[in-house]
Amino acid sequence: MHRLHKVFFLAALATTTALALSVPARAQEQTQFETDLVAKSRVYNAVGAGFREVRRGPNGNYYVLTAPAPAVQIYDPTGKRIGQVPSASAVAAKGAPIIYGESFDVDADGRVAVCDRGAKAVKIYSPGGVLSISIPIPDPVSVVFLPGDEFAVASPDGEHLVTAYDLAGKVVREYGDREEIADRADVNMQVNFGHLVADAAGNNYFSFDYLPEPTVRKFDHVGYLALEISLKTLEFQPAAQAARKAIARSENSETSIPSLHRIISAVGVDPQTQELWIAIGTLLMRFDKDGVRVSSFRTYLPRGGSFEPSQILVERDRLLIGADPQGIYEFAKPEKLPQ
DSSP: OTTTTOOOOOOOOOOSSSOOBBBBBBHHHOOOEEEEEEOOOEEEEEEEEEEEEEEEEEGGGGGEEEOOOSSEEEEEETTOOEEEEEHHHHHHHHHHOOOEEEEEEEOOOOOOEETTTTEEEEEOOOOOOOEEEEOOOOOOEEEETTTTTTEEOTTTTTSSSSSEETTTTEEEEEOOOOOSSSSHHHHHHHHHHHEEEEEETTTTTETTOOSSSOOEEEHHHHHHHEEEEEEOOOGGGHHHHHHHHHHHHHHSSSOOOOOOOOSSSSSEOTTTTEEEEEEEEEEEEEEOOSEEEEEEEEEEOTOBBEEESSSEESSSSSSEEETTTTTTEEOOOOOOOOO
């Protein structure tokens, strides 16, 4: 769980646009049988406490962010560390290290975008690791690249859930309706805390990390709402009811902020098939591109200890799942169940 996070909470969401597609009713009513998903091995053994994210970049290289750390580390496909962003020479020449990185992404050209919450900015680095631009944003939480030399940022104090920028730092659009569920501004800001992932088609997915009913919204590459997954089945009701009670208590206090644990701990998307993987504690759920839940797992470390993901990287034949402080582990990607 991210240490910078306050504990946030939400009320139930409703689809707010005619373009949104509801999760099929049969998906809402399915009874899922959980199976164990045990990690094969740990990778990048030097990565542990402070882990934030792992991404796959060009040439099969992997990029890893920890916090606090002055740079994103780069590993080749064999796991050998081969570089960093910003590069050591760039840091020495311009003094452009990362102060406290919360999230990052890598595009097909090797450019790196970092949410540097310590600097209150999103920083874009060239493929050579040189700082290209630093865009002031008070509370950047998550970032992904979009098609057309754009990138999207999630910030809980924005007017919308997501803001898209060009590589010069100009706002090109904002999208995603915020959820205003209380009279207090601080409560509503916490309500709209979430993270982004993106697929190869440029669709981007916003997860409300602390919504009582776990909810993820899918937007297309220009920001139109394409799908919403909101889990309202019996297995999630106790946590949802506890969250709402805490919200109700906070409305009667000028200073009290409810302290609730995070609901969605991680989200990953298959860049090609658009399958979505959602982790709630040790429960890992797999959804097809239409939002139908097709399987459920419990995640474990190689020797059997429980494992709560904080980030999921979905690849063709495996999952790379990381958590703070355990590090990053490789899991075999389960085969699809027969339909």
